[in-house]
Amino acid sequence: MKTIYLVRHCQAAGQEPEALLTEKGEVQAQELATFFAGFPIDRIISSPYHRAIATIRPFAQERGIVVEEDTRLVERVLSGVPRGDWFERLRDTFDDLALEFEGGESSLTAINRANSLLTEILADEHNNIVLVSHGCLLALLMKSIDDRFGFHDWEKLSNPDVFKLTCHLETREIVRIWS
Template identity: 30%
Template structure:
């Protein structure tokens, strides 16, 4: 029996504010309703999320419609790019992303590398695959984390892939055990 994981990148959010508590923009709120509309008839069994507010708010309407609570997994949080709590400006973030994808162990002092982020996120995914074997699971997370999880299974999910994702975005990943057997983009 296969397990289906719907990997959801959170909706649009303001770039100012605390990384952990930033909310969705008006567009992000509207898009969370579209996420719900797309996934409400997929027979999703469980909804899990990063602890970051914008990820929770993206999947919360879906959880409500299917009568579930959002289960929070700390390991799905965004990659820690710096020791600050505010989002880095794109001028700072883009060079860090580029260096991180060319050198997965690169990290600023008091920050996290792609390698470290991928390792923690894959631990969560393997736990989810074991706990919810044969189920359909919606996972609210972040662009970099989603890319690193998917890249663990196939190197085509790289920085170029990340740059081509949208906020929000949805990918259906089909697993047999812990082996990935297929990926389809669901968001349109």
């Protein structure tokens, strides 16, 4: 059995890759370190975006675990051009996983990217792994595991947020554990 903790980053000052955590986000990162203190984590993999790494850094430093960066955990790009209707179009991509906008990636492409990492993790020797990523990518990953997870669940995600993914042979169960 493997347990994978899916972590959405703490509150950030922006969406760009180098966006810093806000002051509140820094406090949240410390709270997250306290939250994970009793968990037997043996590997941490993060999006290379600053806000994701900064989210897990306090915990990683306390445990002496190196944070591995993996580009497959970067946020999903909805469109390469600014869209005033991005919210509605994002909703559409949860209904039509193949829908792709200019310069963006479809939900299916993002799901496949994240699932390629998940497949590798399931084959390695570590049993308790933290993955730190972004709201949309994590929501799509969870949708690929449980199709009931949808756009409205994405809307309810908090910064940070933590879900526990338990993987037994052929079954997977997702439970939100952050409150």
